[in-house]
Amino acid sequence: MTTAGKATRIQLFSLSTPQMRAFHLSWLAFFVCFFAWFAVAPLMPVIKGDLGLSKDQIANINIAAVGITILVRLIIGPLCDKYGPRLTYTTLLVVGALPVIGIAFAHSYVTFLIARLLIGAIGASFVITQYHTSVMFAPNVVGAANATSAGWGNSGGGVTQSAMPWVLALVVGLGFSDKLGWRLAMVLPGVLMLGVAVLYYKFSQDCPLGNYRELRERGVDVEGAKRAGWQVFVAATRNYRVWMLFLTYGCCFGVELFVHNVAATYYVERYHLSLQSAGMAAGSFGLLALFARATGGVLSDRLARLRGLDARTLLLFLLMLGEGLGLLWFSRAGSVAVGVTSMLIFGLFTHMACGATYALVPFIDRKSLGGVAGIVGAGGNVGAVLAGFLLKGVGSMEQTFALLGGIVTVASLCAVAVRFSSAHKENERRLYEEAIADRQRDEHGVVELTAARTT
Numbered sequence: 057m058t059t060a061g062k063a064t065r066i067q068l069f070s071l072s073t074p075q076m077r078a079f080h081l082s083w084l085a086f087f088v089c090f091f092a093w094f095a096v097a098p099l100m101p102v103i104k105g106d107l108g109l110s111k112d113q114i115a116n117i118n119i120a121a122v123g124i125t126i127l128v129r130l131i132i133g134p135l136c137d138k139y140g141p142r143l144t145y146t147t148l149l150v151v152g153a154l155p156v157i158g159i160a161f162a163h164s165y166v167t168f169l170i171a172r173l174l175i176g177a178i179g180a181s182f183v184i185t186q187y188h189t190s191v192m193f194a195p196n197v198v199g200a201a202n203a204t205s206a207g208w209g210n211s212g213g214g215v216t217q218s219a220m221p222w223v224l225a226l227v228v229g230l231g232f233s234d235k236l237g238w239r240l241a242m243v244l245p246g247v248l249m250l251g252v253a254v255l256y257y258k259f260s261q262d263c264p265l266g267n268y269r270e271l272r273e274r275g276v277d278v279e280g281a282k283r284a285g286w287q288v289f290v291a292a293t294r295n296y297r298v299w300m301l302f303l304t305y306g307c308c309f310g311v312e313l314f315v316h317n318v319a320a321t322y323y324v325e326r327y328h329l330s331l332q333s334a335g336m337a338a339g340s341f342g343l344l345a346l347f348a349r350a351t352g353g354v355l356s357d358r359l360a361r362l363r364g365l366d367a368r369t370l371l372l373f374l375l376m377l378g379e380g381l382g383l384l385w386f387s388r389a390g391s392v393a394v395g396v397t398s399m400l401i402f403g404l405f406t407h408m409a410c411g412a413t414y415a416l417v418p419f420i421d422r423k424s425l426g427g428v429a430g431i432v433g434a435g436g437n438v439g440a441v442l443a444g445f446l447l448k449g450v451g452s453m454e455q456t457f458a459l460l461g462g463i464v465t466v467a468s469l470c471a472v473a474v475r476f477s478s479a480h481k482e483n484e485r486r487l488y489e490e491a492i493a494d495r496q497r498d499e500h501g502v503v504e505l506t507a508a509r510t511t
């Protein structure tokens with residue numbers, strides 16, 4: 057089932073192998089982190105009234121929500137290389153739960169802003185998820201594994217948009233006021249993070265062969281187990297392909313984060329929807345991640361089977377082009393129906409582009425995987441922060457979405473700028489064929505074993 061211990065297929069309904077346990081635990085951890093990261097967003101109309109926040113202060117809060125993630129994502133990749141994804145994820149979940157619960161005790165703009173800033177650190181969970189699936193799955197399925205785990209995790213952003221207004225309604229229905237209700241509601245995502253931290257520590261391992269610490273002590277030479285720390289990061293910074301994907305990810309995942317932050321408020325202010333209805337509309341964007349991001353990764357894997365690495369870059373270009381044009385349409389929507397429809401269409405391209413980007417990440421520099429994953433992941437948050445400043449400067453969400461559409465359309469050219477040498481492509485082709493051969497041998501062995509049992 058493995059190439060150098062890596063899984064050559066995805067067995068969704070199995071938890072019997074370390075690869076599939078890592079797959080399911082990584083997307084689950086990312087889901088609860090994403091849920092907690094944006095749990096505040098759909099409650100902002102209520103919080104705005106409670107804390108007396110101005111429009112400018114809300115813009116600062118939205119920027120803070122994604123700002124610190126840039127730094128943490130840059131750090132988290134090398135930490136995965138040094139300490140392993142198991143310990144890194146467990147620590148992030150436990151430490152990250154503190155500000156999620158702590159924001160319930162904020163009673164001023166400044167304390168709320170600081171708590172929102174600290175919550176943004178859990179956005180680095182994405183890098184660990186992509187790192188863990190990258191070291192667990194072989195080249196023939198790594199794109200699908202990365203995209204599916206990230207997509208299912210990303211759907212936490214859609215679920216929280218839809219669920220948190222109802223959690224608030226439930227708390228208020230129990231007799232609490234709106235001002236106390238939103239604070240009690242924020243305890244839920246923090247508790248979920250602590251529960252998943254226990255599961256991750258107990259049931260996962262760093263790579264197919266075990267945990268990095270034990271492997272180093274035994275002198276085992278595995279990908280990522282010896283080369284660690286800032287050497288990985290520095291090597292990644294010298295690769296221009298990393299920065300091209302940094303820009304493309306800023307224009308797809310950055311837009312996704314921006315939409316998660318402002319969508320509910322946008323629907324309330326522009327179309328005068330109720331908090332619950334606006335949450336459902338905004339949540340539909342995030343729920344696309346359940347399948348769209350995985351689709352981007354699967355398409356990348358299948359096209360690579362026919363045309364190699366160049367097909368992966370061409371797909372990313374086309375998806376980003378569709379995203380940019382969809383954003384332009386969304387910015388001109390004059391009704392709720394057209395707004396939701398256009399949002400779902402550009403959202404489809406956005407999520408698929410995210411999946412296609414990280415279907416490329418494992419092939420940029422295998423020896424600096426943590427650094428590559430961290431830098432590209434940080435690009436998403438840089439994009440979100442810049443989109444937040446753009447909104448603050450322009451002052452109009454409609455104009456901001458239109459400008460973002462133009463920026464994304466131009467930035468799609470960065471995807472086709474990612475090129476690989478003939479030697480690089482030949483090496484990846486060889487690894488891909490080895491993975492396919494291992495999978496075929498594994499399937500043949502299963503058939504023979506089944507036949508033996510029936511005779």
